[in-house]
Amino acid sequence: MKFFIDTANLNEIREANDLGVLDGVTTNPSLMAKEGITGESNIKKHYVDICNIVDGDVSAEVIATDVAGMIKEGTELAALHENIVVKIPMIKDGIKAIKHFSNEGIRTNCTLIFSPGQALLAAKAGATYISPFLGRLDDVSTDGLNLIHEIRTIYDNYMFDTEILAASVRHPMHIIDCAKIGADVMTGPLSAIMALANHPLTDIGLQKFLADYAKGNK
Secondary structure, X not given: OEEEEEOOOHHHHHHHHHOOOOOEEEOOHXXXXXXXXXXXHHHHHHHHHHHHHOOOEEEEEOOOOOHHHHHHHHHHHHOOOOOXXXXXEOOHHHHHHHHHHHHHOOOEEEEEEOOHHHHHHHHHHOOOEEEEEHHHHHHXXXXXXXXXXXXXXXXXXXXXXXXXEEEOOOOHHHHHHHHHHXXXXXXXXXXXXXXXXXXXXXXXXXXXXXXXXXXXXX
């Protein structure tokens, strides 16, 4: 399972990368705005800055919603760095853009997936990744993990190469459950990744080991 971090914060990306387990980064306009990154030139520079930190795929999202605009923006984004994956929304024109990029050898991440049918269309169009948003489904009393399971079944049935990138991950159990189901990638906040390392019995055990060592070396 690949670990991506969902942020535009360079310090968080560096911290996750320093763990030695980070495989990539996902971002979106909201995350850019949260870091105060605005304006086309500043946003593009920030993507390059991220790519210079992480040796892995970095999803860069288009703003246009028409096929011509998405192709223009996506082509420019892909030219910024070899690690860039063009992030395209799951809409009709988005499917057309994904097919175009697939034919051109440009990698894509189809985002805002909320149904198996959407995931199937994206895979048929040649998306490199699809991003089902399990946390947002949970927010509306729908089983987001079940969506991951359904997509996994469909992709395995037909041997699609498209990777399932579980997005809107909120906490460590989301990560564990996605790993059990067979998601290829998860993307979430630094807090969820770091929480995987924590367990109270580990803390208690370490304290005891250190206390016993101290007693024996007085």
